[in-house]
Amino acid sequence: MVRMNPASILELVFARSVGVRVYGLGAVALGLVGLAWGDFAAVWQPVPAGVPGRLALAYAVAMALLLSGLATQWQRSAKFGALALTALYALGVVLLHVPRVIAHPAVFVSWSGVAEQMALVAGGLVAYAGCASVPPAVAARIVKIGRLIFGVCLVVFGLAQRFWAYATAAGHFAAGIAFLSGVAVRPAAMWLTGMFVVFDVLVHAPTIFIDPHTHINWAANAINFALIGSAWVMAARAPLTTTLERIKCGSDNS
Secondary structure, eight states: OOOOOOOHHHHHOOHHHHHHHHHHHHHHHHHHHHHTTTOOOGGGGTSSSSSTHHHHHHHHHHHHHHHHHHHHHHHHHHHHHHHHHHHHHHIIIHHHHHHHHHOOOOOOHHHHHHHHHHHHHHHHHHHHHSOOOOOOHHHHHHHHHHHHHHHHHHHHHHHHOOOGHHHHHHHHHHHHHHHHHTHHHHHHHHHHHHHHHHHIIIHHHHHHHOTTOOOHHHHHHHHHHHHHHHHHHHHHOOOOOSHHHHHHHHHHHH
């Protein structure tokens, strides 16, 4: 019987290909929720009700998310799926959230909406760098940009926490500092992924069982799944920084 140590198991779980696929599955979840409800997922809720063709547009966006997310599940199309998702999430920021921030700069919810969607943009950049045929130096720069964006988003998430969630806020701040400083990025990203998974199990998933007929409950689960994917792909692309990983890397090369 072959025994695997914890470090080897983590390397398999957070492999780059796995990270890209989980990131794409988050988009699939958002797309399915949009198709099922005929409405924008919560990250696009700022779309005004009176926009001409809003229903058709909601279905089009949902289908684009679904197809782009599915594209990331195959190696040949993964880079196109990741790039498409990056563009879709970025359009949501530019067209919907930024105008709200400009109109209501003192309302923190507007800023947290930007951060939530920018975290998905950052995940898309890192996913694309992991599967596109670009020079290593270019890929490294893309990953660094995505990591810094994600770090800023985590700080905003930490500011958004309230009283009972101080521990969660501290976790977001710590992970954000790790991403922005470039120190211990991989363990921070792994821990963050686990934290988002716990959120889903303890906070978001039960709402579906309590009230399965409410759109926002499904959308919140899909958004959290998408954030799990972003954190996962960050962990998969992070450099080997822990002592244990360095030792194993050295033994593999000897």
